[in-house]
Amino acid sequence: MPEKQRAPFLYALAEYRFEKKEPKGSPPWLPTFIALKQRIDLGDEASERGRKMAQARWGKQKAQASPQQDADASAKHDAQANAAAHAQAYAQASNSSDAEDEVEIEVEIPPYSPPMPSSVQDAPFWLQCLAAFNDQLGTTYTTMPEKCRHMLDRCAEGYTVEEVRKMLAYKHEEWKGTRWRNCLTPNFLFSPDHFEQCMHQSKGEDEEVADYAKYDA
DSSP: EEEEEEEHHHHHHHHHHHHHOOOOOOTHHHHHHHHHHHHHHHHHHHHHHHHHHHHHHHHHTTTSSSSHHHHHHHHHHHHHHHHHHHHHHHHHHHHHHOOOOOOOOOOOOOOOOOOOOGGGGOOHHHHHHHHHHHHEEEEEOOOOOOOHHHHHHHHTTTTTTHHHHHHHHHHHHHHHTSSGGGGOOOOHHSSTHHHHHHHHHHHHHHHHHHHHHHHOO
16 A cells, blocks of 8 residues: 555544544555455454353353452453454454455564764764765765674774774775675674674784885895
8 A cells, every 4th residue: 555545544443443434535555444344344243242141141141250350251261252352353254255364564664863972973983984985985875784784883992983984995906896896885894794704804914014124124
């Protein structure tokens, strides 16, 4: 069901359930409303029958039980009767030939928005690394998965932003023009599966360059 139709559809169902008012006109979701309306009616009828049966079953014990015990027992058995009645009504409506397939309504979760620090130096380590990533690759990422943020925060004592920047430059140069260039993303390089490995590779490259410089000297 399109998102714009969901709110009036759900409101119409609620209004019918509690006030027995049917929607006016012919909205596009009317066939679905009619199918669910039948389920609501069947459920209410079965619930009423179950309530009457429960009252009759426990009527003999009412005179012997205390008021509180009677109220507790009645509420318990009414709930059981209502649940069974609604389950039966739902099964009957689902098996009918004109029952429509139910539409699952997905709830959209808003994306995570990181806090805006007064300066990059005041930002969390993961946000400083993300800023270094954008500077190095010319991107505009604003966030990354939670597992990546936690990974960087755990490594804040072991690495500096400058070391991370060198790693980004190293991987950028290594993967440029290869099929791995599509992996140059914060989700990949800062993930728990790859971050420390990439950092060790970058440090190994720096040490190798330093050794060559000593040899040439």
